[in-house]
Amino acid sequence: MEYFIELFLGGLTRGSIYALIALGYTMVYGIIQLINFAHGEIYMIGAFVAYIVCGVLTIYGFHGVSILIIAGLLAVVYSCAYGYTLEKVAYRPLRNAPRLSPLISAIGMSIFLQNYVLLAQTPDFLPFPALIPDFEFMEPIAHIIGSPELVILVTTLVTMIMLTLLIKYTKIGKAMRATQQDMSMARLVGINVDRVISTTFVIGSALAAIGGVLVASYIGQVNFYIGFLAGVKAFTAAVLGGIGSVPGAVLGGLVLGLTESFAAGYISSDYEDVFAFGLLVLILILRPAGILGRATKQKV
Amino acid sequence: MKNLKQSLAVSLWFIFLTFPLMVVKVNTSDKIVQWRWMNILWVGLAIFLLSFVWRHALARKEARQMAAQSGQDDLNKPTRIQAMLEDQKLRTRAMFALLIVALAFPWVFDTYQSTIMISALIYVVLGLGLNITVGLAGLLDLGYVAFFAVGAYSYALLNHHFGLGFWTVLPVGGILSCLFGVILGFPILRLRGDYLAIVTLGFGMIIKVVLENWSDFSFGPSGIANIDKPSLFGLKMDIAASTTYIYYIMIALVILTVIVTGRLKNSRIGRAWIALREDEIACVAMGIDMARTKLSAYALGAFWAGMVGVMFAAKTTFINPASFTFMESAIILSIVVLGGMGSILGVILGAMILILMPEYLRAFSEYRMIIFGAAMVLMMIFRPQGIISNVRQKYQFKGLKEKTENV
Amino acid sequence: MSDTDKQVLLEVKGLTMDFGGLRAVDSIDLSVSEGEIAALIGPNGAGKTTFFNCVTGIYTPTAGDILLHPKGKPTRRVNGSKPNKVTTLGMARTFQNIRLFPDMTVLENVMIGRHCRTRTGLTGAILRGAAARKEEQEIVEFSYCLLEKVGLDEFANEYSKNLPYGAQRRLEIARAMATEPFLLLLDEPAAGMNPQETTDLDALICRIRDEEQIAILLIEHDMKLVMNISDKIHVMEYGKKIATGTPNEIKDNPKVIEAYLGEEAEA
Numbered sequence: 001m002e003y004f005i006e007l008f009l010g011g012l013t014r015g016s017i018y019a020l021i022a023l024g025y026t027m028v029y030g031i032i033q034l035i036n037f038a039h040g041e042i043y044m045i046g047a048f049v050a051y052i053v054c055g056v057l058t059i060y061g062f063h064g065v066s067i068l069i070i071a072g073l074l075a076v077v078y079s080c081a082y083g084y085t086l087e088k089v090a091y092r093p094l095r096n097a098p099r100l101s102p103l104i105s106a107i108g109m110s111i112f113l114q115n116y117v118l119l120a121q122t123p124d125f126l127p128f129p130a131l132i133p134d135f136e137f138m139e140p141i142a143h144i145i146g147s148p149e150l151v152i153l154v155t156t157l158v159t160m161i162m163l164t165l166l167i168k169y170t171k172i173g174k175a176m177r178a179t180q181q182d183m184s185m186a187r188l189v190g191i192n193v194d195r196v197i198s199t200t201f202v203i204g205s206a207l208a209a210i211g212g213v214l215v216a217s218y219i220g221q222v223n224f225y226i227g228f229l230a231g232v233k234a235f236t237a238a239v240l241g242g243i244g245s246v247p248g249a250v251l252g253g254l255v256l257g258l259t260e261s262f263a264a265g266y267i268s269s270d271y272e273d274v275f276a277f278g279l280l281v282l283i284l285i286l287r288p289a290g291i292l293g294r295a296t297k298q299k300v
Numbered sequence: 301m302k303n304l305k306q307s308l309a310v311s312l313w314f315i316f317l318t319f320p321l322m323v324v325k326v327n328t329s330d331k332i333v334q335w336r337w338m339n340i341l342w343v344g345l346a347i348f349l350l351s352f353v354w355r356h357a358l359a360r361k362e363a364r365q366m367a368a369q370s371g372q373d374d375l376n377k378p379t380r381i382q383a384m385l386e387d388q389k390l391r392t393r394a395m396f397a398l399l400i401v402a403l404a405f406p407w408v409f410d411t412y413q414s415t416i417m418i419s420a421l422i423y424v425v426l427g428l429g430l431n432i433t434v435g436l437a438g439l440l441d442l443g444y445v446a447f448f449a450v451g452a453y454s455y456a457l458l459n460h461h462f463g464l465g466f467w468t469v470l471p472v473g474g475i476l477s478c479l480f481g482v483i484l485g486f487p488i489l490r491l492r493g494d495y496l497a498i499v500t501l502g503f504g505m506i507i508k509v510v511l512e513n514w515s516d517f518s519f520g521p522s523g524i525a526n527i528d529k530p531s532l533f534g535l536k537m538d539i540a541a542s543t544t545y546i547y548y549i550m551i552a553l554v555i556l557t558v559i560v561t562g563r564l565k566n567s568r569i570g571r572a573w574i575a576l577r578e579d580e581i582a583c584v585a586m587g588i589d590m591a592r593t594k595l596s597a598y599a600l601g602a603f604w605a606g607m608v609g610v611m612f613a614a615k616t617t618f619i620n621p622a623s624f625t626f627m628e629s630a631i632i633l634s635i636v637v638l639g640g641m642g643s644i645l646g647v648i649l650g651a652m653i654l655i656l657m658p659e660y661l662r663a664f665s666e667y668r669m670i671i672f673g674a675a676m677v678l679m680m681i682f683r684p685q686g687i688i689s690n691v692r693q694k695y696q697f698k699g700l701k702e703k704t705e706n707v
Numbered sequence: 708m709s710d711t712d713k714q715v716l717l718e719v720k721g722l723t724m725d726f727g728g729l730r731a732v733d734s735i736d737l738s739v740s741e742g743e744i745a746a747l748i749g750p751n752g753a754g755k756t757t758f759f760n761c762v763t764g765i766y767t768p769t770a771g772d773i774l775l776h777p778k779g780k781p782t783r784r785v786n787g788s789k790p791n792k793v794t795t796l797g798m799a800r801t802f803q804n805i806r807l808f809p810d811m812t813v814l815e816n817v818m819i820g821r822h823c824r825t826r827t828g829l830t831g832a833i834l835r836g837a838a839a840r841k842e843e844q845e846i847v848e849f850s851y852c853l854l855e856k857v858g859l860d861e862f863a864n865e866y867s868k869n870l871p872y873g874a875q876r877r878l879e880i881a882r883a884m885a886t887e888p889f890l891l892l893l894d895e896p897a898a899g900m901n902p903q904e905t906t907d908l909d910a911l912i913c914r915i916r917d918e919e920q921i922a923i924l925l926i927e928h929d930m931k932l933v934m935n936i937s938d939k940i941h942v943m944e945y946g947k948k949i950a951t952g953t954p955n956e957i958k959d960n961p962k963v964i965e966a967y968l969g970e971e972a973e974a
Contacts, residue, residue, distance in 0.1 A: 033494075034494075035494050035497065035498065045321070048320075048321065049320050049321070051326075052320045052321070052324050052325075052326055053320070055326030055327075055328050055333070056324060056326055056333050058328070058331075059326065059328075059331050059332075059333055074320075078317070078320065081316070081317055082317065085313070085314075085317060089677075090677050090681075093358060093361075093681045094680060094681060097680070097684065098684075099493060099494070100438065100440055100493065101680045101684055102680070103440065103493075103494060103497065104440075104633070104637055104676055104680050105676065105677045105680040105681065107442075107630065107633070107676065108634070108672070108673045108674065108675070108676025108677040108680070109673065109677055110673070111627075111630055111669055111670075111672060111673030111676070112670055112673030112674050112677065113673075114669075114673075115667075115669045115670035115673060116321070116670060117321060119666070119667070119670060120318070120321045120322045121321060121325065122325075126328070127328060127329075129328075228626070232498070232501060232502070232505070235498055236498070236502070239495065239498065268513075270509070270512075270513040271509060271510075271513065273505055273506065273509050274506050274509055274510065276502075277499075277502035277503070277505065277506050278506075280498075280499065280502055281487065281488065281499055281502065284488070284491055284495060284499060285487045285488070285490075288490070288491065288492075288495070560833050563832055563833055563835060564829075564832050564833065567827065567831075567832030567839075567843070568821075568822060568825055568827045568832065568842075568843070568846070569827075569828070569829060569832050570832065571811070571815055571818060571819055571822070572819070572822055574808065574810070574811055574815075575808050575811065575819045578807075578808035578809060578810055578811065579806050579807075579808055581765065581790075581802075581806060582802065582806035582807070582808065583808075583819070584765075584789065584790040584791045584794075585763060585765070585790045585791075585794060585799075585800055585802075585806075586791075586794060586799070586819050586820050586822065586823070586882060586883075586885075586886060587791045587794035587795045587799075587820070587822055587823030587824075587886050588791055588819070588822050588823065589789075589791050590789075590791065596829060600829070690810075692810075692811060692812050692815060692866070693812075694812070694864040695812075695814055695847050695851075695863070695864065
């Protein structure tokens with residue numbers, strides 16, 4: 001039973017990270033129907049910036065929590081800046097192009113960013129400091145859930161609540177929903193669609209950066225390639241939940257995380273990825289719109 | 301002046317963007333921070349210049365689109381290359397010349413050059429195969445390398461366990477891959493284009509994970525060594541002779557691929573593929589069975605990857621899962637995209653440029669992938685049709701006019 | 708023209724289509740007979756195109772029966788059949804928002820229509836045997852003939868995206884005819900055409916019926932065209948059929964006048 005709970009919490013932790021990244025995919029897809037393939041790279045850049053900032057601050061004698069806050073903030077700022085620029089350079093000129101064009105552009109951008117980090121920094125795995133301290137009050141249950149897991153779960157939860165509030169109640173949130181429903185109509189009623197799209201990228205990137213920093217600190221290493229697999233998994237989560245749907249992305253992330261965790265724990269950890277994709281294929285065959293997605297009729 | 305200011309702003313923005321990654325480098329174990337200030341200068345200068353080119357190119361693209369919409373259409377006028385391609389006489393002569401160069405190659409250059417050429421030719425066939433799936437039928441397959449792996453492993457395993465020879469397995473590898481394509485394709489081909497992309501990507505990764513972990517079957521990450529090279533009536537060949545032999549087999553395979561894909565492209569099936577790419581709904585409304593058409597494109601693309609996979613295993617005599625990563629799929633895809641989706645000549649050129657350039661410009665090979673990535677983005681924005689755009693066949697008609705004179 | 712001795716080709720009974728809570732098409736009965744030009748009219752949003760989409764298999768209707776009676780062949784119920792199946796059975800269509808294959812030539816667009824009437828497979832295409840070449844030649848000739856009939860033969864080797872609007876509409880008709888249908892569904896064939904083009908279209912539609920023996924069901928907003936060529940008119944409003952009759956009967960039907968005046972008053 002304890003093993004089960006351990007796996008469950010591990011899956012939840014992993015799933016909430018997937019959910020954070022999946023939100024970026026789902027929001028972008030909801031508005032411009034593009035799989036932002038380079039989203040995983042934004043996540044990686046967030047983690048990398050945090051790594052660099054941590055390194056510099058540690059060497060210059062900063063301590064504990066102040067490092068965590070500065071590194072986290074800068075990671076978010078930089079990821080947002082990259083996300084914004086990415087949209088502007090690689091996707092905006094293709095707004096009216098055939099559907100495959102922006103997707104290929106996104107794949108190109110993903111390859112570009114990976115190799116940019118590889119060349120500018122290093123191809124090696126770098127040790128990432130454990131930013132999250134072990135809390136004392138966690139001592140009694142530390143064998144089931146550690147402090148990092150707790151921090152990840154709480155951060156994710158808070159982020160999700162903030163995002164929901166933002167989408168529901170702010171002006172830009174309403175504009176985002178309107179644009180998602182009907183882009184040309186939104187433009188007609190005076191919504192600056194380009195700005196909405198940019199904002200969506202920025203918000204998605206911020207979430208990815210938070211995920212990046214949390215994961216890097218949890219796993220303890222970064223590398224230029226970490227964004228790729230995380231990105232694919234998160235996209236899988238977004239599709240699982242029903243792409244375009246925000247609660248769907250969260251649910252999809254959790255389902256995927258739990259599936260992987262249990263499959264790795266009870267069956268074999270070597271085939272973790274196989275289970276993840278197997279689940280994706282199964283869902284797409286049985287319920288192509290995802291768990292929470294609505295089936296849309298294509299207009300003829 | 302306004303341009304200048306704008307470019308300045310853009311380059312400042314990029315200096316900000318690239319600052320932590322390009323300038324700072326930390327070594328946490330030795331506690332050293334390396335500040336590479338010169339990089340700021342390079343980034344600033346490069347972006348400053350690039351932003352001019354970028355704006356100019358975007359403006360030109362827009363002007364061209366406007367012209368096309370207002371009827372002064374020069375977008376579709378055949379370019380000089382296309383005009384040359386349509387000249388039958390010139391075409392046969394060029395083909396002949398190309399064939400002679402290709403055949404003479406191993407006698408003029410040394411074994412090393414031939415080896416490089418062989419790998420370029422392998423990518424030509426891979427590109428042409430993927431061109432069927434992506435370029436003609438518009439099905440974005442991001443796990444194409446999986447079929448390459450199926451071919452390579454079928455030869456390696458059949459050779460290892462049963463001692464089967466290259467020529468026996470060559471078609472078997474193709475057919476196995478093809479079957480694989482059908483089995484995988486069947487459930488997923490109902491999916492919309494971008495879902496298909498992600499699922500094929502998943503398949504590519506699953507195959508690699510399985511190859512790495514199912515050691516009893518695939519010998520795991522250490523791979524399979526001592527695979528037989530192609531035999532020629534049991535003759536013993538030294539490395540040079542065998543390389544030349546493989547080179548000629550590859551040339552033959554390329555010619556076969558070109559002929560087959562060329563014929564398919566302008567056949568009933570090929571037209572159905574293109575129609576499917578252009579408009580799925582109109583395509584089915586015209587009586588075309590979508591599932592069958594998609595499946596045939598998917599399986600046929602897989603077939604070539606399987607064949608050339610066998611070839612790859614025979615050439616390297618050693619394979620392991622590391623040769624079949626997503627990066628390979630991405631390279632093949634960029635060959636198709638850069639060369640020109642749907643265009644056979646374009647794909648051949650694309651493969652030659654993308655594979656040979658990093659080989660010959662060694663200094664450049666480090667930057668290979670970053671350039672591929674950037675090129676894919678730029679091509680999509682400024683030249684989506686690729687280096688050589690696909691041209692549809694023109695048909696000749698007999699005098700039917702008199703039959704329907706009253707129209 | 709008496710309807711009794713003419714065979715019914717398409718018979719729709721109680722067709723209903725729901726989108727979520729919205730009933731777009733509400734128990735429609737409709738039939739088209741041999742040699743008939745029938746029109747389906749009604750204000751925007753009345754459910755005409757949805758009706759077409761149900762009948763041609765693009766949507767699966769919620770309820771009702773769609774029966775095809777091909778000449779000399781058994782009756783087929785085609786609810787929920789795939790669109791390609793329906794086309795192969797002999798009912799072809801065009802689209803309201805033109806759906807040509809833009810990067811194919813005009814001739815190739817029509818050749819696509821021949822797909823379901825020809826059979827060269829992969830091996831045939833690769834080996835290019837005598838049978839395959841003969842069939843290919845037949846496809847080309849047949850398609851070119853159709854282009855002549857709709858007056859597009861001079862553009863045969865142009866890309867279809869470069870055609871003017873009116874010509875694109877005629878190309879869609881030619882493409883649908885290439886499937887050798889016994890019934891042709893035209894969704895607003897005159898939309899975006901100038902008066903001269905509309906007049907030509909008028910003649911073209913009549914000729915298709917008379918020379919090719921293809922019955923026609925069309926959706927159209929151009930009343931002049933509808934009144935000119937239709938043998939029978941069906942009027943839809945809010946998903947329901949409110950009237951059926953000859954052009955003269957429809958012209959004087961108070962319900963129809965109300966539906967249309969109501970619409971015009973709103974607009």
